[in-house]
Amino acid sequence: MGSSPLEHGAALVLGGGISGLLSARELAAAGHHVTVLEAGSEWGGCVGSHAVAGLTLDSGAESFATRSDAVSGLAAELGLAAKIVSPRPGGAWVQLPEGPRELPKTGVLGIPASPWDPEVRRSLGLLGSLRASLDRFLPASVGTAADVISVSGLVRARMGSRVLERLVAPVVGGVHSADPGLLDVDMVAPGLRDRIRQHGSLAAAVSAQRRGAGNPAPVAGGPSPASGQTAKAGSSVAGLEGGMHTLVDALVEDLRSRAVTLLPGTPALSVARTAEGWRVKSVNGTFDAGLLVVAVDGPTAVELLEGPVPAIAGKKPASGPDVKLVTLVLDNPGLDSRPRGTGVLVAPQTPGIEAKALTHATAKWDWLAAAAGPGRHVLRLSYGRVDGAGEQPGGPGTDDDLLAASLRDAVVLLGIGISRESVVDWDVVRWPGSLPFAAVGHRARVSAIRESCAAAGGLAVVGGWVAGNGLAAVVSDTRQQIRNLTG
Ligand SMILES: Cc1cc2nc3c(=O)[nH]c(=O)nc-3n(C[C@H](O)[C@H](O)[C@H](O)COP(=O)(O)OP(=O)(O)OC[C@H]3O[C@@H](n4cnc5c(N)ncnc54)[C@H](O)[C@@H]3O)c2cc1C
Structure with missing residues (x-):
């Protein structure tokens, strides 16, 4: 593909996570011809799915905060209002040393x-x-x-x-x-x-x-606090029957109906300013547009933009922790009593436990319990955090190590016996650096980056690293940024 001629009203979005897809929708609604470049083969970024024991489960985000109507409003616009569900009441537990x-x-x-x-x-x-x-x-x-x-x-x-x-x-x-x-x-x-x-x-x-x-x-695979x-x-969080990834499916369908060009497997490699707007080089060619929305992770965004927006050079945020999620599907009727509500958060100083959180997904979501069937349970344990010294202590690394650790941890955290034989299926999902790291001073740095980008003209930077972690923050901030860009 060569350089595309600059169409009137052409807009380019880099990144096909929730912030990029929503940006594309808002831009298309405002009358722009939109193209989305996504590095990976799937849409939705951290709002992904995977199949374990025949169940389609969320592989990343699995709920959203209800402190605002941002996510429920978007779900309703996409025809998913009837699918919004609350988790079972009962809340979560915390594992302390005692x-x-x-x-x-x-x-x-x-x-x-x-x-x-x-x-x-x-x-x-x-x-x-x-x-x-x-x-x-x-x-x-x-x-x-x-x-x-x-x-x-x-x-x-x-x-x-x-x-x-x-x-x-x-x-x-x-x-x-x-x-x-x-x-x-x-x-x-x-x-x-x-x-x-x-x-x-x-x-x-x-x-x-x-x-x-x-x-x-709640993010990073933990139960709702x-x-x-x-x-x-009611609850501080809600989910979607069928999983949060159904929001991405609906968004992608909506973008197709708006004739948005969706290009997976197309990582942006460089960004330059042109007389008419912006030029992005990717492995699949060069793209020109009047408006550019950068919806990738923080380190990549700053790398791509520090050439055309020199004021942000040197402001690259630290990469987030490497989060590993182990999903266990178990035949274990002992879990029917939901011994720890929706799950357990682990105090860091608790000896002998490597997981930082366990979500009892079939105790949290009725739709999932119904899909799994009697006596069958889904547990999700998350590993990986940045400690007080800013280091990521080594923990279980290989998939087999993670399986063994998750079984050991689940027994202690849930207080019931779980045998290897009861595991019907399991899976490990890795999210390297996907959780933005809001180090002290991050808010001020992000404001400065946004000011410089706004001054460049025709450019917006969106996503969890600038908006704050979590779908509610990302959805409302993205809408605001695109309004500023097109307004
Ligand atoms: C394990 C996990 C669990 C979570 N759980 C929850 C939860 O339960 N509730 C909640 O509210 N939030 C949760 N979050 C946070 C929430 O998912 C994120 O805040 C939100 O999805 C971020 O969206 P985003 O569009 O900013 O970024 P991302 O989803 O990271 O999307 C960025 C996209 O950019 C693409 N990209 C990167 N580089 C390039 C490039 N050069 N060119 C083109 N594309 C590129 C990536 O492939 C990716 O698809 C969770 C996050 C994680 C990691």
Whole structure:
């Protein structure tokens, strides 16, 4: 394929994950001729699917946050309103060094709204709850004065290390696959520090956030931190009957009906500015367009754009952790009682367990339990996180090692016997670097990158690394960015 002539209104999207596909839809709706270049052979990026024991399962994202109507609105536009389902109530558990505890249902990112809530008190112990309640007497400036601060910095200063280690680290590990000491609190809990300034304490800020707007979505293969974490009635997350990947199927069908050109197996290799817009070289030729949307991961986006937008040179974000998901399909009626609700998040200091989270998928989603049939269960265990030193400690590496580790971990986490013979089928999915890493200062860096890109004209940068992890953040931010681009 040679250089394509620049059609009037031509728009190019790089990346066919949810942000790229949604960008293409918005651009086509605004009257542009859109082409999407995707490096891989499948559409949807982290919203993928795989087949295990004859069941079609989500291989990445499996739910979305209901703190806004962003994802449910998109699903409804695509004809999927009737497929939106809530997970079974019951919430998740946390595995502490001294054993399993029910994860308190009244928090934001594991931070409790009340240190004396009985579930919180059970996890923290008396001393932990006493220390956490000091938060109410500290000046609002504690944890809010500095320009940037980590999740740990905020929680430790206001509520102490027990809240951090027993409640926040397991949830943050499950959601972001990283130690809370490394993550920018303004990126992973947007608005929380402003609410401390308004309401005087972290607990009050959490309460206000629960009344107003809720939590980031659970990501990286963990169970939902807990139901009831947002102000909306019911659960803080929802899913789609049939799996989240059905959203991608519907989006792709919609794009085809809008005559969008979809080119899989076409990685963008370089981007240049032209007199009329943008020129992208790929393995399959050169593409010209007036508008360009870059919807790939952060490191690749900065690499592609630092030539034509020199102001962003040197601002490449760190690559995310390598997440490995082990899916086990088991014939084990012992799991019918759903011993740990929708699953278990593991406190990092818990000895002897390598997984960071376990989702009991057939206990979480009724449609999946029905599809699996009586006595058959789907478990998903996730491995890989960035520790406090910014390293990824080695863990089980090969598929066989991961299978063995997942069986060992599932026995401890679920508190029931699971034999190798009960495994009907299993699979390992690897997501190398796919979870953007919101290191301290990330929000400021991302704002600077976006400003430089906007100044270049006809260019938007979208996706989880700029919007924040999770489908709710990605969908609403992408729509906003495309409105800015076309408006
Ligand atoms: C294991 C896992 C579980 C998750 N679970 C949840 C969940 O339950 N709920 C939730 O809300 N969120 C979840 N998330 C997060 C959510 O999936 C992401 O925030 C969201 O899907 C990101 O979409 P995106 O379009 O920004 O990026 P991606 O999905 O990463 O898409 C980027 C695309 O760009 C393509 N690409 C890369 N380089 C090039 C190139 N040079 N040229 C062309 N194409 C290129 C890639 O192949 C990819 O398809 C999870 C993420 C992971 C990894």
